[in-house]
Amino acid sequence: MIASLAIGAVAPVGLSATNAPDPETLSPQMNYILQCQGCHLADGSGMRGKVPDLRGKLGLIAQLPEGRAYIGRVPGVANAHLTDAQLARLLNWLVPAMGPAPKRFAPYSAAEVGTLRRNRLQEIRAVREHILAQTATMPTR
């Protein structure tokens, strides 16, 4: 369990709250703080060997069809304590924010995120390495 948390690409520190603020009324930035920042840190830098660095990667990954799906299927995203709509808003803010800003980025819809997260990735590492290998040759601007 700990290992899956540590290697999840977007592992959240999610809280399903009884008296906590309702995620639906919170900004994507605040939901990132509450659900993701515990592991990914405020700037997305994560932790070498344990939590992947999102900076300069997420925008590239999102441009690949397989990568776009990966972002929605990775356990940290799929398991986040957020509704599909809230998760879509979070990703639509996070992908350009982590950069590089994708040239063409169709925002995620709640329905798309819902379909992806219900098809959660079981084996993450091989998929991520495959996707990162493709992004290595992509122009960053």
Next chain:
Amino acid sequence: MNRIDRVAEYLARQAARRLSRRGFIGRLGAAITIGAAPLLPVARSIAATPPTPAQPGEKGDPASCDYWRYCAIDGFLCSCCGGSASSCPPGTEPSPITWIGTCRNPVDDKDYVVSYNDCCGKSACGRCECTRNERDMPVYQPSAANDLDWCLGTQNGVVYNCSTAVVLGPSG
């Protein structure tokens, strides 16, 4: 005089045979040390230290489990372990990855984002154990379970010492 000399010599030799000089010095040293212990500056400085004061805009005792920031804490308070509510004791390292939640500040009745950074690298502190667990999830939802040892994120290894509660800002 000879008689007095002989008696004095006899008594001195008897005493020297019976009494251990090292033992006497040892007992004298122990008596001085034990007697002086309450006067040592270390003991007095601890007794004279007032409780850690609350920050402006907060009320309560940061060394008590009831303190508002600890609404979801599970562990030993660093305030009781040589650190504070937001800093690690000397010789320990804060875990960069943390459990993040929200707590309501009774002073302004607003929710604040609180990061529970574990302090790692020394054995468990053992003082002021608190278990409040608001919004804690079972360990089969590890990302939201505060039973995890968040020291897994430090370079020092996973030895847990105590927990801080750092206010990151208002929630919402």
